[in-house]
Amino acid sequence: MNKYLRAITANSFFLVITTIFFLIVTPLALRIMGEEFYGMWVVMVALMFFSNVGNLGVSAIVMKFSSESFQDGEFKQRINQVMTSGYVLVFLMSMATFLILLAAKGLIANSLNTSAVLKEQFQKALFWVALGVFPQFLARVPHGYLLSQLRNWAVRQAEFFSMTLLWLGAIIVTNINKNLEWIGVWCFLTHLLVLGLYIGIVQRLHPFRFQLDVPTLHKMTNFSGFMFLESVAVVVFQQLDRVAVSFILGPVLAGAYSVGTSLALRLTMVTGLATEVMVPYASLRDSLNDHEKLNDVFRQLSRYVSLILAAVASLLVVWMEDLLALWISLDYATRYAGAFRLMIVAYGLLSLCRPAHQTLTGMGKVKMSSSIYMVSSLLMLGGVFYLSQRFGLMGAAAANFALVLLLSFNVKVYQFLGSPSIWRDFFTDLKWGLLIPSLAYAAFHFFLPPIFCYKIIGTVFLAVFFFWVVSRDAYLKEELLPRLLQKFRGRGV
Numbered sequence: 001m002n003k004y005l006r007a008i009t010a011n012s013f014f015l016v017i018t019t020i021f022f023l024i025v026t027p028l029a030l031r032i033m034g035e036e037f038y039g040m041w042v043v044m045v046a047l048m049f050f051s052n053v054g055n056l057g058v059s060a061i062v063m064k065f066s067s068e069s070f071q072d073g074e075f076k077q078r079i080n081q082v083m084t085s086g087y088v089l090v091f092l093m094s095m096a097t098f099l100i101l102l103a104a105k106g107l108i109a110n111s112l113n114t115s116a117v118l119k120e121q122f123q124k125a126l127f128w129v130a131l132g133v134f135p136q137f138l139a140r141v142p143h144g145y146l147l148s149q150l151r152n153w154a155v156r157q158a159e160f161f162s163m164t165l166l167w168l169g170a171i172i173v174t175n176i177n178k179n180l181e182w183i184g185v186w187c188f189l190t191h192l193l194v195l196g197l198y199i200g201i202v203q204r205l206h207p208f209r210f211q212l213d214v215p216t217l218h219k220m221t222n223f224s225g226f227m228f229l230e231s232v233a234v235v236v237f238q239q240l241d242r243v244a245v246s247f248i249l250g251p252v253l254a255g256a257y258s259v260g261t262s263l264a265l266r267l268t269m270v271t272g273l274a275t276e277v278m279v280p281y282a283s284l285r286d287s288l289n290d291h292e293k294l295n296d297v298f299r300q301l302s303r304y305v306s307l308i309l310a311a312v313a314s315l316l317v318v319w320m321e322d323l324l325a326l327w328i329s330l331d332y333a334t335r336y337a338g339a340f341r342l343m344i345v346a347y348g349l350l351s352l353c354r355p356a357h358q359t360l361t362g363m364g365k366v367k368m369s370s371s372i373y374m375v376s377s378l379l380m381l382g383g384v385f386y387l388s389q390r391f392g393l394m395g396a397a398a399a400n401f402a403l404v405l406l407l408s409f410n411v412k413v414y415q416f417l418g419s420p421s422i423w424r425d426f427f428t429d430l431k432w433g434l435l436i437p438s439l440a441y442a443a444f445h446f447f448l449p450p451i452f453c454y455k456i457i458g459t460v461f462l463a464v465f466f467f468w469v470v471s472r473d474a475y476l477k478e479e480l481l482p483r484l485l486q487k488f489r490g491r492g493v
Helices: 002-031 035-055 058-071 073-112 117-129 132-149 154-178 178-203 212-251 249-275 276-286 291-327 330-362 368-416 422-447 452-471 472-493
Strands: none
Touching: 002 035, 002 154, 002 249, 002 291, 035 117, 035 154, 035 178, 035 212, 035 249, 035 330, 058 073, 058 276, 058 330, 073 117, 073 132, 073 212, 117 154, 117 291, 132 154, 132 178, 132 276, 154 178, 178 212, 212 249, 212 368, 249 291, 249 368, 249 452, 276 291, 276 330, 291 330, 291 368, 291 422, 291 452, 330 368, 330 422, 368 422, 422 452
């Protein structure tokens, strides 16, 4: 598992870096752009990523098929065939997505609850967003290949470069000329640079040659149907809800909702990046029919993910108002801390499904997982429309609890891997992540006043509790920690 641990380490390191960047850039963007313009920028980013549904989830498809090629003697030929098929798929889909966005840009802009000037700028910016789907889509092919080879350091560096360039460029452009169209141009140029970076990295590792293989293209196309459904569900969950809030509550509250979901999404990123290696690992173990080993690794990973989420989500719930006051402003904290707490609890619960989701993808069980993902995301989006009209931002935040249905992924993995007692294993592995954040929210929302001394007491209680849980974990004490300490000492010498 050393190469998988190295990949997890890379993901974790860059998660910390991107989180620090997010904490710095968000208040900076709010100050320079203003709340309404920031809300429009957030909607543009959401549509930019929403357009990614058209790439059919090609990154995950390339990752899966390239992972299976580890056992293939003709490795270079198979990789060329997989990547060529990926490029053919996404080029065709990028053309279709480009035309759809061009046709819909006027309708989208006129539906926004904002001024006529911003609507006009937004409509012009959408042309560049539409043009940007070509480099965006094509970059997903080398992205998937690099992840299949566990080149996570390279991928995360490219992703961080893309995010930094996109956000800092938008802030600088706003400072020079506060116009959404010019920001759209900058986004297009950023996508071109990122595509060039990915191609350069892959060429150093594996000089790509165009090699079309019809059976490979056919297999990947069949797989892409369900990955497309899952891609739609993911962007509905992560992006389209922000657009919906903008339609109903306006760009100011859409911006606040975006900050809250972006903060809560860090929980999903923690688990997603830490468990991303389960796609190639599960693909390999499933091809070898080694389900016993896969089950052991899956359950162990699920327990640690549950414990980490319980700790992080609980502390965020307890200290949310103080964090927002320090991070952005006291007024911002007073207005939005309650909604942000709800989002943290909801995202903490749904993030427990990430190890199971990655495992199902690696095993090729995408038909079932994509269907569940789509139903859950549509329920959440419907909840955002309905609850935000009745209860405002708190209603939109509460709608995210519909995504807790994704925990059925875990049940399905236990079923596929032959668990003799599915529900016992489910609660044994996930109990802390299910219970602790919800109890922390209930305690500080219904029973304890949000004063400093109670927060300190709550934090001490959580620290003692988690120390007790960790101290009772035999694998952590006897195997994992000694191995990590030995590794660090070896580096020190």
